[in-house]
Amino acid sequence: MRDNLVIFGPTASGKSSLALELAKRYDGELINMDSMQVYQTMDIATAKPSREEMAQVPHHLFDLVLPHEDFSSQDYKRMALRAISDIRSRGKNPILVGGTGLYLSSLYYDYDFRNKDDEKRNYYNSLLKEEGIERLQELAREGFPELVDKVDINNPHRLIRLLETGQVLEEKTRSSLPLKVFYLDWERELLNGRIERRIGAMIEAGLLEEVEYIFTHYGKMEYLPSIRGIGYKEYFSYLKGTRSLEEAKERHLISTRQYAKRQRTWARNQYSDLVYIDGRLDLEEKIKLIEENWR
RNA sequence: GGUGGCAUAGCCAAGUGGUAAGGCCAAGGUCUGCAAAACCUUUAUUCCCCAGUUCAAAUCUGGGUGCCACCU
Numbered sequence: 001m002r003d004n005l006v007i008f009g010p011t012a013s014g015k016s017s018l019a020l021e022l023a024k025r026y027d028g029e030l031i032n033m034d035s036m037q038v039y040q041t042m043d044i045a046t047a048k049p050s051r052e053e054m055a056q057v058p059h060h061l062f063d064l065v066l067p068h069e070d071f072s073s074q075d076y077k078r079m080a081l082r083a084i085s086d087i088r089s090r091g092k093n094p095i096l097v098g099g100t101g102l103y104l105s106s107l108y109y110d111y112d113f114r115n116k117d118d119e120k121r122n123y124y125n126s127l128l129k130e131e132g133i134e135r136l137q138e139l140a141r142e143g144f145p146e147l148v149d150k151v152d153i154n155n156p157h158r159l160i161r162l163l164e165t166g167q168v169l170e171e172k173t174r175s176s177l178p179l180k181v182f183y184l185d186w187e188r189e190l191l192n193g194r195i196e197r198r199i200g201a202m203i204e205a206g207l208l209e210e211v212e213y214i215f216t217h218y219g220k221m222e223y224l225p226s227i228r229g230i231g232y233k234e235y236f237s238y239l240k241g242t243r244s245l246e247e248a249k250e251r252h253l254i255s256t257r258q259y260a261k262r263q264r265t266w267a268r269n270q271y272s273d274l275v276y277i278d279g280r281l282d283l284e285e286k287i288k289l290i291e292e293n294w295r
Numbered sequence: 296g297g298u299g300g301c302a303u304a305g306c307c308a309a310g311u312g313g314u315a316a317g318g319c320c321a322a323g324g325u326c327u328g329c330a331a332a333a334c335c336u337u338u339a340u341u342c343c344c345c346a347g348u349u350c351a352a353a354u355c356u357g358g359g360u361g362c363c364a365c366c367u
Contacts, residue, residue, distance in 0.1 A: 155334040
């Protein structure tokens with residue numbers, strides 16, 4: 001059997017429809033690799049596949065939790081590995097599709113995600129809130145003088161991670177999971193045009209109603225990852241009346257462009273054996289290219 | 296037509312005589328338990344134009360141009 005197929009790429013690049021077509025042709029089943037499409041009730045802004053699309057081939061790891069429930073990369077890694085072996089055991093081809101780089105890396109590299117300590121993490125988080133990052137930097141310098149130079153001292157997440165686990169991971173090695181990663185690439189201007197059109201389509205599909213639902217149910221819980229998803233937070237100030245709809249749309253557009261840029265940076269620099277697929281190719285040409293490179 | 300105000304990077308903007316803050320945008324990058332997160336780097340040889348004063352002007356003076364407000 002061939003490697004597990006991964007369709008990666010920036011937002012609005014057309015990953016989902018390409019993956020769906022591949023699944024149909026190659027007896028495949030799709031596995032979500034997007035950190036926001038795991039949330040139930042968040043459908044439009046996350047560009048989740050429609051009910052009709054999901055009915056065409058099996059879709060895994062979508063709609064796993066409610067927006068206020070915890071879900072993180074280690075949960076993803078565990079569930080994705082299980083889904084892959086489940087699909088393969090039935091003789092089907094798993095196809096991972098999504099744009100969350102960390103989720104891909106958790107499978108591509110030997111991420112172990114060890115030494116979690118919720119108690120410490122909560123403590124340091126409250127310390128950060130009350131006394132600022134300087135206090136955490138102080139503690140890190142005192143507690144781990146040899147390691148502190150290896151972390152990004154200005155980044156609260158990294159700093160807390162060091163304090164929590166007492167270690168800094170250096171070398172990352174390729175995992176034993178066979179993955180063939182394709183990156184659906186678009187020239188920046190073209191992708192920006194696609195993003196703009198997609199946001200227009202989202203609004204027509206009822207984005208504002210969805211945002212309002214999320215806002216009324218979870219709007220107070222600003223710390224939730226789901227609430228910070230693109231296409232929600234940008235409209236909250238509109239709903240509160242402090243920003244016009246036009247401004248909210250503009251912010252939505254900018255956030256999405258910036259996200260696409262980060263995805264591109266991630267892809268360029270994290271995976272050495274990536275195969276780029278030019279987004280301008282038509283569907284048959286894309287599939288042909290994948291076929292040729294898929295061992 | 297008169298009077299007043301304002302002209303600083305793609306946008307917003309600080310700076311009133313000593314050698315161009317900051318924010319946004321943009322570009323490049325980092326990444327092992329929130330990742331659609333968080334963080335880092337870069338970005339005005341020059342302040343609307345011309346002339347003058349001064350050792351020194353974005354800052355002062357005169358003229359011009361443009362925009363805004365009020366008056367007629």
